Amino acid sequence: MSENNRKIISPIPVRTWRGLGVNHAFLEEQDIKLKPYHRQIFEKRNSIDEFGIVTELTEKQNQEAHFIDKQYKGLDQNILEQCIKEYNTGVYIEAQEGTSRQEPIILHYTLDKENNTLIDNNLIIAKENSEITVIIQYDSKVKGYHNGLTRIFGKKGSRIKLVKVQTLSDDSTHLDAVYTKLEDNAEIEYTLIELGAKNGIIHNQSDLIGTNSRTNLKMAYITDKDRKIDMNYIMNHVGRETNSQIDVKGALLDEADKIFRGTIDLRKGAVKAKGKEEEYTILLSDKVRNRSVPILLCTEHEVEGQHAASTGKVDENKLFYLMSRGLSEYEAKKLIVEASLNPIIDQIPDELIREEINDYVRRKFINE
Amino acid sequence: MENIKDTIKELERGVYDIINEDRYRYKSQKGLTKEIILDISHKKNEPEWMTNFRLKSLETYQNIEMPTWGPSLEELDMDNIVTYVQPDTKLNGNWEEVPEEIKDTFDKLGIPKAERESLAGVGAQYDSEVVYHSIREDLVKQGVIYTDMESALRDYEDIIKEYFMTLVPPNDHKFVALHGAVWSGGSFVYVPEGVEVEIPLQSYFRLNSPGAGQFEHTLIIVDKNAKLHFIEGCSAPKYNVTNLHAGCVELFVKEGAYLRYSTIENWSRNMLNLNTKRAVVEKKGTIEWVSGSFGSKISMLYPMSILKGEGARSEFTGITFAGKGQILDTGTKVVHAAPYTYSTINTKSISKSGGEAIYRGSVRVAKNAHHSKSTISCESLMLDDLSRADTIPVLDIMNDEVEIGHEAKIGKISDDTIFYLMTRGISEEEAKAMIVRGFAEPIAKELPLEYAVEMNNLIKLELEGSIG
Numbered sequence: 105m106s107e108n109n110r111k112i113i114s115p116i117p118v119r120t121w122r123g124l125g126v127n128h129a130f131l132e133e134q135d136i137k138l139k140p141y142h143r144q145i146f147e148k149r150n151s152i153d154e155f156g157i158v159t160e161l162t163e164k165q166n167q168e169a170h171f172i173d174k175q176y177k178g179l180d181q182n183i184l185e186q187c188i189k190e191y192n193t194g195v196y197i198e199a200q201e202g203t204s205r206q207e208p209i210i211l212h213y214t215l216d217k218e219n220n221t222l223i224d225n226n227l228i229i230a231k232e233n234s235e236i237t238v239i240i241q242y243d244s245k246v247k248g249y250h251n252g253l254t255r256i257f258g259k260k261g262s263r264i265k266l267v268k269v270q271t272l273s274d275d276s277t278h279l280d281a282v283y284t285k286l287e288d289n290a291e292i293e294y295t296l297i298e299l300g301a302k303n304g305i306i307h308n309q310s311d312l313i314g315t316n317s318r319t320n321l322k323m324a325y326i327t328d329k330d331r332k333i334d335m336n337y338i339m340n341h342v343g344r345e346t347n348s349q350i351d352v353k354g355a356l357l358d359e360a361d362k363i364f365r366g367t368i369d370l371r372k373g374a375v376k377a378k379g380k381e382e383e384y385t386i387l388l389s390d391k392v393r394n395r396s397v398p399i400l401l402c403t404e405h406e407v408e409g410q411h412a413a414s415t416g417k418v419d420e421n422k423l424f425y426l427m428s429r430g431l432s433e434y435e436a437k438k439l440i441v442e443a444s445l446n447p448i449i450d451q452i453p454d455e456l457i458r459e460e461i462n463d464y465v466r467r468k469f470i471n472e
Numbered sequence: 473m474e475n476i477k478d479t480i481k482e483l484e485r486g487v488y489d490i491i492n493e494d495r496y497r498y499k500s501q502k503g504l505t506k507e508i509i510l511d512i513s514h515k516k517n518e519p520e521w522m523t524n525f526r527l528k529s530l531e532t533y534q535n536i537e538m539p540t541w542g543p544s545l546e547e548l549d550m551d552n553i554v555t556y557v558q559p560d561t562k563l564n565g566n567w568e569e570v571p572e573e574i575k576d577t578f579d580k581l582g583i584p585k586a587e588r589e590s591l592a593g594v595g596a597q598y599d600s601e602v603v604y605h606s607i608r609e610d611l612v613k614q615g616v617i618y619t620d621m622e623s624a625l626r627d628y629e630d631i632i633k634e635y636f637m638t639l640v641p642p643n644d645h646k647f648v649a650l651h652g653a654v655w656s657g658g659s660f661v662y663v664p665e666g667v668e669v670e671i672p673l674q675s676y677f678r679l680n681s682p683g684a685g686q687f688e689h690t691l692i693i694v695d696k697n698a699k700l701h702f703i704e705g706c707s708a709p710k711y712n713v714t715n716l717h718a719g720c721v722e723l724f725v726k727e728g729a730y731l732r733y734s735t736i737e738n739w740s741r742n743m744l745n746l747n748t749k750r751a752v753v754e755k756k757g758t759i760e761w762v763s764g765s766f767g768s769k770i771s772m773l774y775p776m777s778i779l780k781g782e783g784a785r786s787e788f789t790g791i792t793f794a795g796k797g798q799i800l801d802t803g804t805k806v807v808h809a810a811p812y813t814y815s816t817i818n819t820k821s822i823s824k825s826g827g828e829a830i831y832r833g834s835v836r837v838a839k840n841a842h843h844s845k846s847t848i849s850c851e852s853l854m855l856d857d858l859s860r861a862d863t864i865p866v867l868d869i870m871n872d873e874v875e876i877g878h879e880a881k882i883g884k885i886s887d888d889t890i891f892y893l894m895t896r897g898i899s900e901e902e903a904k905a906m907i908v909r910g911f912a913e914p915i916a917k918e919l920p921l922e923y924a925v926e927m928n929n930l931i932k933l934e935l936e937g938s939i940g
Contacts, residue, residue, distance in 0.1 A: 400862065401859045405857045413877075414878065
């Protein structure tokens with residue numbers, strides 16, 4: 105589908121009034137020349153050890169990702185197909201049954217002059233009762249195009265931590281889809297940091313199929329200038345006693361445009377399921393646009409679902425206090441935004457990456 | 473504790489289901505054509521501008537697509553809807569002159585009794601036309617106008633021309649366009665500057681004719697610093713054919729004025745209720761909506777408040793009860809279009825026996841609406857796992873000097889609470905009913921007493937089916 109030169113992608117599970125512009129995300133049509141991507145993404149190439157496997161994704165592994173829901177379209181059929189059929193890099197990670205890998209696996213995708221088109225296809229399989237942490241970083245110094253897909257299969261009793269940090273350049277396109285399927289007692293914790301890109305369109309679908317499977321999604325963003333960010337998070341509760349939580353915090357500056365769309369779908373049979381979403385937005389300019397669509401769908405009565413969204417200006421009292429202590433207005437605002445986002449950033453189990461993020465946030469405020 | 477299973481029975485809707493013989497003086501052809509529109513307009517002796525307005529709306533209707541969201545309206549076949557049914561009576565100012573059968577229906581619904589006891593004026597519409605209208609003498613002396621729309625178009629043509637469908641233009645959506653083409657009946661109220669109408673006015677809409685549509689238009693202007701409470705009630709007996717209600721309510725709340733608009737809607741379960749209500753509120757004015765949705769097969773109803781003047785306020789209090797076979801897609805829209813505007817939304821929905829209750833809302837804060845505040849709270853109660861409760865709100869904020877808070881909850885009746893009440897000697901049925909009444913209580917207390925009683929009776933009726 106297209107509307108003028110804009111492609112309509114990433115629909116919400118149920119539509120509402122068209123005039124509000126929240127039924128879809130919009131992507132400017134652009135000519136993407138598919139090019140190879142040559143950079144090394146992780147430290148040890150093709151390692152196999154007692155904890156499992158970390159290799160470049162092979163075509164065989166790519167084809168075998170059958171666990172994925174047949175209905176799954178990611179952001180859009182074409183964008184998904186680009187990742188599955190035309191990916192120019194990707195990683196396969198497997199956590200061995202019953203193992204617990206303490207060191208996070210870090211995948212670092214950088215866009216540079218020679219490699220400014222990134223189509224990554226990552227597959228993470230956590231076998232029964234395994235534990236694994238994966239950090240995926242996207243950054244760039246040049247204008248680039250990123251379209252990524254990460255498919256995750258949490259088998260029985262597995263525990264997965266996925267950290268994604270995006271600091272692409274302010275003129276890059278960032279399309280990102282994560283699909284997770286969880287079996288009985290499997291759990292995934294997401295820590296998602298979105299700071300860069302001109303147009304960031306993010307999709308996350310978690311299918312809580314197994315009994316007592318759990319997701320916990322924490323997301324932090326700062327969007328400034330005339331940049332756009334669109335989130336579409338979908339938690340499908342299918343199994344009994346499933347639990348999901350979405351917690352999104354962010355700050356909007358300048359003429360930023362943000363849409364948060366979060367759906368908790370408590371389906372019939374998901375007895376004793378609990379879903380909760382919370383969103384808090386700090387507004388730092390009167391030219392921003394802040395849209396939120398926190399959807400609850402429910403066809404099972406033995407459930408608890410709730411959402412809360414709030415929006416407001418930086419607390420005047422806090423600001424006044426900090427400024428009375430000699431901080432400039434912007435420094436004070438920076439401090440307040442940092443204080444709000446840090447609980448999420450602190451979840452990242454890598455000090456170096458935390459430092460990088462903090463530097464990046466600081467620079468955003470110095471530029472003003 | 474074992475989950476409480478609900479059993480479903482067909483409900484007795486008592487007085488609401490009284491069917492009168494379909495007696496009419498005139499009934500339009502089924503379907504929708506230019507000829508039918510011209511026919512309606514001529515029957516009503518309308519001025520030419522209104523005839524043209526209808527024809528233009530018809531054109532708009534034919535060019536607008538069906539909504540791309542919400543419940544499916546597949547079963548709506550406009551070729552089989554009768555758009556105009558003139559009851560076999562004239563407009564009466566004296567209750568005794570209303571034909572026996574019609575009077576009897578309204579008597580059973582308690583309309584004249586309510587008028588005697590607690591209302592300042594009453595209008596009663598039967599099918600497409602208003603059959604009874606009355607207003608207290610003292611209000612007339614103060615310049616308050618309360619009359620049916622046809623009379624208003626004749627007696628106050630300039631005012632109608634100035635306001636009619638300006639707030640809800642026919643190109644807004646398909647069913648408003650339809651309304652513009654075939655509207656009939658409804659009420660016109662004008663409250664002059666500074667006049668406070670202490671006792672509510674009420675219009676009651678009754679659709680008796682099978683396979684018909686009701687398209688009443690309500691236009692209320694509350695002038696500067698004036699005050700009004702208006703109550704709207706709706707019902708119809710059940711037939712096996714689809715009836716359609718596509719009314720339109722336009723409320724103009726002037727500077728410093730106050731309007732409360734209360735509705736208890738109990739259309740029969742074959743009704744598609746596609747009603748449009750909108751208020752525009754000037755500086756320091758207040759609109760309060762109290763909305764109870766119990767009936768109809770499908771409802772799509774989202775009263776909208778446009779806070780146009782600085783310091784304007786809106787408050788929406790709604791309850792929706794969706795039973796077997798019902799899809800009630802209800803909610804509200806607010807536009808903060810001026811600084812220092814305030815809105816509060818408080819909704820509750822209950823779904824049972826396969827009913828679907830959907831809250832759909834939007835709150836928009838325009839660029840200039842600094843220092844605006846909005847508080848939104850939506851709660852849903854699921855009584856079984858056959859039903860559906862969805863919450864689909866949108867917040868769209870374009871200013872940083874705002875405070876917006878939104879909360880929603882979905883849940884079931886806690887087994888622990890029922891168990892506790894049962895240990896206190898209360899039966900399971902009564903315990904459940906108590907909890908539902910408690911859930912609805914914040915809404916009930918916003919209603920005038922007799923309506924609160926009616927709502928409690930409706931809840932009781934609805935629950936008897938499931939608990940008995």
